[in-house]
Amino acid sequence: MLMQNIKRGLPIVIFLLVISGPVWAQGPPWRIVHGEVCQVLADQHTLLLAYDGQEEYLALTDDCLILREGQATSLESLRPIGPDAFQDALCWVNPSGLVELILVNYYVEEENGALVSYDIFGNRK
Numbered sequence: 001m002l003m004q005n006i007k008r009g010l011p012i013v014i015f016l017l018v019i020s021g022p023v024w025a026q027g028p029p030w031r032i033v034h035g036e037v038c039q040v041l042a043d044q045h046t047l048l049l050a051y052d053g054q055e056e057y058l059a060l061t062d063d064c065l066i067l068r069e070g071q072a073t074s075l076e077s078l079r080p081i082g083p084d085a086f087q088d089a090l091c092w093v094n095p096s097g098l099v100e101l102i103l104v105n106y107y108v109e110e111e112n113g114a115l116v117s118y119d120i121f122g123n124r125k
Contacts, residue, residue, distance in 0.1 A: 034091075064098075
């Protein structure tokens with residue numbers, strides 16, 4: 001029974017992939033943006049991200065998934081820690097320009113009496 005369903009369904013799946021492939025290829029690509037969250041505009045479902053010497057306001061989808069250490073968290077929790085202490089974020093931006101997934105991190109260690117922060121990849125900032 002299972003093999004029969006696979007034999008019937010496989011040609012349909014292949015046909016759909018062949019037909020829709022050129023459409024996917026012509027659309028704008030997804031992009032991944034890594035930077036620091038400078039501001040959170042929760043009422044507008046938007047955040048200001050600083051990366052590569054520029055700042056960009058990024059709007060989030062209604063069902064945007066925000067994860068900190070694998071646990072879901074809120075947009076409000078991405079606010080800056082202090083005047084010069086920003087959280088590190090990795091954002092997946094869909095072809096429509098909306099953020100669908102955010103991985104956020106804030107990691108600080110004391111080294112020789114000074115606080116040192118690290119980015120989401122473990123690199124010293």
